[in-house]
Amino acid sequence: MKSLKVQSFILISIGFILGMSEFIIVGIINNLADSFHVGISNVGFLVTMFAIFYALVTPILTILVGEHRLKRVMLLLLSIFTISNIMTAVANSFLILSLSRVLNAVVAGITVSIAITFAAVIAPRDKRAWLISWVFSGYSVASVFGVPIGTWISDQIGWRWAFWLIVLISVVITGMFMVSLPGNLRQGKAKSLGEQFSLFKDPRILLGICLPILNLGGVYVVYTYLRPIVTSGLHFPTSFVTPFLFVFGLASLFSNQYSGRLANRDGLKSMVTVFGIQAVTMLAISLLFGLPWAALAALIIMGLTMYLLNSPMQIFYLAVAEKDYPQSMVLASSLISIFNNVGIAVGSATGGVLFNHLGLKSLGYSGAIYTVVALVLLIVLNRVRRRFD
Structure with missing residues (x-):
């Protein structure tokens, strides 16, 4: 039970269950507001809070991993993840719900x-980006x-x-991971936290981490309030939300998949056009x-573009680390997810303020501003990259 196909399925399934747990708030935002008698923007703040803790704690835990066997660390993390979702399921107050989301984000x-x-280790080099x-x-699925x-x-x-x-799904995935993935994988040895x-310190990395912040910052101004936009803004019935989320999910799945193709042919150059469309x-x-x-x-076109940056950016981070910073491979692997979540925090917080003060129609304008700034920084990054080639 250790073939590449099985191992790949397990790793993708981890992405799936993490994504379902994180994104489900968008689909049930009204239900949670009604259940805990709070405003929709208060529930929207759960998205912001999740992203903030995700971004703050991930690099710290990455450092603490050190030279520990990554399989053991992963099994512990999946167990805590499962416990956090049990806490959410039994939460009897908005405070407990919030704490469970913090633990999940951590x-x-x-x-x-x-x-x-x-994934980067078990896959042959020609299949790594794939x-x-x-x-x-898995998040898009x-x-x-x-x-x-x-x-x-x-x-x-x-x-x-x-x-x-x-x-339930988390328990199954944890068991499959335990029996299928290699147990001897560790990251490179670092002499110090510094x-x-x-x-x-690398200017390519400093510019690169701004792009996922601005990309998903722009998207999440809108995405966090997708359900109110569809029902209250565009006046579609509540029954329309589920099929629309399915179609939007298909668009985001295409976005992630095509992202892999972009990564195989220097996708950061292509992202100039993508950001213009977005x-x-x-x-x-x-x-x-x-x-x-x-x-x-x-909205569907936004879904088609929202994750196109992921794989080109991830391959870029890993390539820089593999060549110049091998002791930071796990940290490099975490950069896209860390700074995507900084973007989610920025975007959802911006959306909450605009939703409360200017209404749903203002959200798209703010998202466009973030995307234009991302476009400018991308052009600068591509010029800096040429100096290192």
């Missing part, structure tokens, strides 16, 4: 980072199937059952509120 970042490290893109695609199914369960029999489903963090799409979302179906089409 382990989620390092979990996906180690999964990516395993497998890494599929680990990220969660958007296609996990979030719509969880949303449907929440609407039909209660949101707690959606988290019990996540617990040596691991020396990665951040900025126009963001503007269209706000401008087309009077044309609901056109606005939905713009």
